[in-house]
Amino acid sequence: LAKTTQPISMDSYEGQEVNITCSHNNIATNDYITWYQQFPSQGPRFIIQGYKTKVTNEVASLFIPADRKSSTLSLPRVSLSDTAVYYCLVGPSGGYQKVTFGTGTKLQVIP
Amino acid sequence: EAQVTQNPRYLITVTGKKLTVTCSQNMNHEYMSWYRQDPGLGLRQIYYSMNVEVTDKGDVPEGYKVSRKEKRNFPLILESPSPNQTSLYFCASSPLTEIFNYGYTFGSGTRLTVV
Numbered sequence: 716l717a718k719t720t721q722p723i724s725m726d727s728y729e730g731q732e733v734n735i736t737c738s739h740n741n742i743a744t745n746d747y748i749t750w751y752q753q754f755p756s757q758g759p760r761f762i763i764q765g766y767k768t769k770v771t772n773e774v775a776s777l778f779i780p781a782d783r784k785s786s787t788l789s790l791p792r793v794s795l796s797d798t799a800v801y802y803c804l805v806g807p808s809g810g811y812q813k814v815t816f817g818t819g820t821k822l823q824v825i826p
Numbered sequence: 827e828a829q830v831t832q833n834p835r836y837l838i839t840v841t842g843k844k845l846t847v848t849c850s851q852n853m854n855h856e857y858m859s860w861y862r863q864d865p866g867l868g869l870r871q872i873y874y875s876m877n878v879e880v881t882d883k884g885d886v887p888e889g890y891k892v893s894r895k896e897k898r899n900f901p902l903i904l905e906s907p908s909p910n911q912t913s914l915y916f917c918a919s920s921p922l923t924e925i926f927n928y929g930y931t932f933g934s935g936t937r938l939t940v941v
Contacts, residue, residue: 758830758916758932759869802869814859814930815885818868 719803724821733790735820737803740784748779748786751802753819759802763788790822798824828853832917832933839907839940847902847936849917856922858900859884859930860892862913869916875900876922907940914938 720738727733739748747766751759763770765777765786776789790797802819830851839845851858859874861884871884875894889911891903900919904911914937918930 756914756935756937758918758935759930760932761930814871814874816861816869816871818866 718815719805719817721801721803721817721820723818724823726823726825727793728825729794730792733793733797733822735788735790735801735803735822736785737788737805738785739803739805742783742805743807745807746783746805747807748777748783749804749806750775750777750788751804751816753800753802759816762801793822793824795824795826798822828931830917830919830931830933832915832936834936835934836937837939839938841908841940842906845904845907845938847904847915847917847938849900849902849933850898851900851919851931852898853919853921853931854897855919855931856897857920858894859918860890860900860902861916861918862886862911863916864913872902872915907938909940912938912940 747764749764750762752762753759763772763775763777765779767779770777778787800819800821802816833848856877860872861869862872863869870886872886872890873881873884873892875881878894878897881892881894894900914935916935917933920930
């Protein structure tokens with residue numbers, strides 16, 4: 716599975732757009748990029764998933780450049796409730812191997 | 827309601843006393859997995875199972891055992907717990923073909939303290 720690198724932490728004020736970038740230089744052709752959100756003492760939950768270009772849902776957008784060696788999770792107009800750890804995962808859709816979450820990016824939203 | 831149920835939520839035990847943390851899912855998922863989470867270390871996979879009677883080691887399997895005798899259950903067994911196994915544990919499940927599509931469903935976690 717592709718190794719991912721994310722910033723350890725980020726701070727943002729309420730109402731701002733937040734972009735969290737994940738590097739995955741050795742992404743394979745059949746790998747998808749998936750982002751999870753985890754609140755303290757809760758299990759992670761799925762946010763968004765994409766393969767290339769841009770994906771948007773009601774929660775976030777995911778931007779993937781043509782070379783797919785990185786991806787950016789964009790959270791529009793964050794609120795205090797978006798304070799959480801965000802994980803980037805890369806792997807095949809039919810993944811059946813070890814799944815490594817890494818340490819994620821701790822986002823702190825400031826009033 | 828589709829869910830992954832872990833029990834117990836909290837457990838304090840003594841070194842060397844065997845314990846089992848149960849995990850059950852009601853979604854007919856093939857893939858199940860156990861993680862432990864420690865401050866600064868993120869989520870680390872302990873064991874995973876692709877289906878009944880098929881299990882394999884994750885990144886940190888030492889000191890743990892699992893079994894998958896039924897599709898819905900995937901218990902985590904600590905034969906002789908030690909203080910370094912004090913952690914927050916999560917069970918997760920997924921359809922085998924959708925792990926990286928729509929991902930895992932996680933349980934609520936079990937906070938284990940070994941004294």
